[in-house]
Amino acid sequence: MVERLICTSEAVQERSLAYRFKLEYHGRERNAIVIRYGGHVYAYINECAHVPIELDYNLGDVFDLSREFLICSTHGAYYNPRNGLCLGGPCTGRRLQALTISEHDEAIWLIEEMKNE
């Protein structure tokens, strides 16, 4: 495994704008987001489980008004920030694609598998 720097911890504030980044995922470049919720950071491919388009119409704006859920700006699917499970909307029961990350040394890191691991 290797760690790749995504951003500083400071760049991802509690229930605030997501930090957007790109990564190579299953052979193609994808957009992803990091959010902070309950003091922990979570990362997902930035793609709704309903239709494969980005969640945020306004860049990084993925929390709903209550700041309790992630919400898709297109048709309103809402997700548990902790596990990406869709709790309501057109794709209830499906999930965002979660990424493995860690936070240490005041930064957030993507954990990547080596290609031949």
Ligand code: FES
């Ligand atoms: S594209 Fe996200 S709810 Fe339809």
